[in-house]
Amino acid sequence: MEHITSKWGVLVLLALSDGGSWRFSELRRELANVVSEKMLTQTLRTLERDGFVDRDVKPVIPPHVEYVLTPLGKGAARHLTGLYHWIEANQPEVSAAQRHYDEA
Template identity: 60%
Template structure:
C-alpha cells in the first residue's frame, strides 16, 4: 500500500526573519506595530473590554483597534471572549504566548521611553550639523 501525497508535507525551513518569505516577518510586524505593542501592553494588566482598550491606547481609532485585535487574535496572542448578552459584551485577554510577546515588546517600549532625552538630543545635533553643511 503506497503513501498518499496528502500525508507528504514538505519540511519547513527553520524560521529566519531575514528571509523575505519567512512567516516570522509578518508575525514580527504584527507584535511590533505601533498599535500591536500598545494593545499587548494594555492587556498585561488583565482582561479588558474594547472600550477600555480604546481609552487606554491613546490615539487609536476604533477601526485600527478592531483590526489590531483581530490580527493578534488570529496569530494566537489575544483571546476574545464574547458574552451572549445584550448589549454585546466582549472581553480581550492575553494567551500564554501573548503574555510572553507582551513582556518582550513592553520591555522595548519602556527602554524607548527611558532613552527619549538621548534620542531628542541626537536629533537636535543631527539637524544642527545638517544646517551647518
C-alpha cells in the same frame, strides 16, 4: 512579527499586559487619542488570529466582549514592555542626538 511590532500591535499588547481582561470599550478609551476604533478592531482581530489575544464573547444583551492576552501574547508583551521602558529611559539621549544631527 509584523503584527506584534506594528504601531498598533505594540500599543494593544502593552495595554493588555496588565494581566486582566479588557472590554472593547475600555481599550477604546485607553487608546482613544492614539488609535481609531476601526484600527483597534482590525488589530485585535489580527492579534487574535495570530494567537496573542483571546476574545471572549459573553452571551448577554447587549453583547459583552472581553480581550485577554494568551500565554504567547504575555511572552511577547514582556519583551515589548522591556523595550518600551528602555526607549522611555533613553529618550533624552535620542532627542539630543537628533538635535545635534539637525544642527549639523
